[in-house]
Amino acid sequence: MSDLGHVLVLAGGLSYEREVSIRSGRRVAEVLRAAGVDVETRDTDSSLVPSVLADPPDAVFVTLHGGAGEDGAIRSVLELLNVPYVGAAPDACRVAFDKPTAKAVVRSWGLNTPDSVALPKETFHDLGASAVLARIVASLGLPLFVKPSRGGSALGASIVRSAEELPAAMVGCFAYGDTALIEKYVEGVEVAVSVVDLGEGPVALPPVEIVPDAGVYDYAARYTAGHTEFFAPARLSPEATEACLATAVAAHTALGLRDVSRTDLIVDGSGRPYFLEVNVAPGMTETSLLPMAAEAAGRDLGALCRGLLEIAAGRP
């Protein structure tokens, strides 16, 4: 075991997922303290750079979700500060955080991902929304899933079952971002697979199955205790489970991620997993998926987080 001195957990930020991030950060700090690590938690504000310069931590655990936390920005700053951190490097984050780009990369590696189109708001403005929307429905069919091309926690996301619902879904989506990802909706079992790499290559934790009470795993279903039923491990056939694990590890590798990631998948009726998106700073709250997967694998979350920090701290 390497000697971890003091560690910084970054949580908060100015993204829409600030509240979730604060909860994730608190949880990570708790489990790290229980694992004997000296932890300080900080928000990302103008005091961050001076404080890191004055007292550089041995490693940083980034629990900033959405925006700067996952698009590589904060990690770029940490590199400028010569401070090691857990998780993917900025370039890989940028690719992974942009869902259409990530989908294109994993597809080129032979993984399944639902057919989709990504369009900025300006395109609808310039070409006329109704004509473009009509072509989308004609080309991709129904139902569709609309979400912002960047960001998480299902904010601005909705299922579209009829063409009439599409304009409202677009408005809801553009409330959270300037580019929409409109994806063919695959009916199936929603599954999240966390991947960790403690120095011996990426390993998938057991898949977690998500069954929201209301049928939709939206923001409320995600963060209200008791509103969603989880099965860890997921109730899948051994073959489907294996395919999910392989897909998550392949996505982690294809996107050049490191240390930790969580891949969200839909498993269709034939047991085939479809890649939806990947998170480079997975949620760590009490109702989050990676901690559930760790528990299902019999792994102590504190030891896991500590291990990830040690890998980061030991990185040349």
Add this chain to the structure above:
Amino acid sequence: MVASEIRALFAVASRPEVVSLAGGMPYVTALPLDVVGELVADLIAKRGPEALQYGSGQGDPALREQICEVMREEGIDAGANDVVVTVGSQQALDLITRIFVDPGDIVLAEGPSYVGALGTFSAYQAKVVHIAMDDQGLIPESLAQTIYALKSAGNRIKFLYTIPTFQNPAGVTLNEVRRRQVLEICQRAGILIVEDNPYGLLGFDGEPLRALRADDPDGVVYLGSFSKTLAPGFRVGWALAPHAVRDKLVLAMESAVLSHSTFTQLAVGQFLATQPWREQIKTFRELYRERRDALLSSLDVLMPPGCTWTRPAGGFFVWMTLPEGLDSKAMLPQAVDKRVAFVPGTGFFSDGGGERQMRLSYCYPKPDRIREGVRRLAGVIEEELRTREMFGTGRAPGHAGVDTPGPDLA
């Protein structure tokens, strides 16, 4: 309770980068904090054993006398025996509702109304029926018609909850003629009035308005508070109630919390006894007037056509109505992204109204920040108009959960 996207957005609004026109926090920085500090130290030094002991369920007798003096500013002539000190006026509202309301009973309230009250009514399973308002406050004809219709249908109306002066969230004030009409209508119908008046002394023009309670001691329960005239951290509010109600309130108070904090009651009492509290309220008034002016003048200059808003003569809030087809709740993410926050109107209705409205508060940010916030908000509204025009005016998918910020948001 359901975790809500809107509530999550307010988490961002607490950051200093965001101009928050969303919260309702009084600007306590304007208090002479050094004086308050000395006063509290002195209190413990001289009356420590009393201040740190249990107190009476009804509240400190001396403070109740002082409360009567404060209420005289609004024409209320009352005795300390009829005052019950509560943990903010919010607790008084909770106790009143607990005493009067059985599940399914009806409470009348302005539409829009104070979100904290709607939350309390909903906790006791009251059904809130909103009464229409215009820029002169509650519309008496609507009140009379609603009462008639509800009674004819066999409904039990327990009380009218009203904030007649500088209403939260609408910022409007019930005019004098209507005050008399509202009292008459409720007297005739045998309906108790719960008059919530936290902002009454924070008027920007002339003398304080006469409270409803001043003209009907038997038909009105009056709720007052030091949260806005002094500081909300003391959590000292009160109810002034007719005798029979007062007795029940004291029992309910004792069963809820035994007694209010003696320490904060004595601290407030000490402040009132030793400090020029009327001057302090005047300081707050001047400060809030300047901020109201900053908000109104920048709205005048910057808001796109089709937006309308109220012009409050006191209190903390402006109520803005957006052009047809816009949904204020759906705009909040963009607003937060542009570093400005407001409260969507839907939280102030229990029947789904308020989509096109928003509450803008001017109590906390300084005038230049208010102007900057309005500039950002105008940009967001203009962009939203463009988006709606692109996709038609269909409503965005709804969000579940609590739609208003907690009390600790600036």
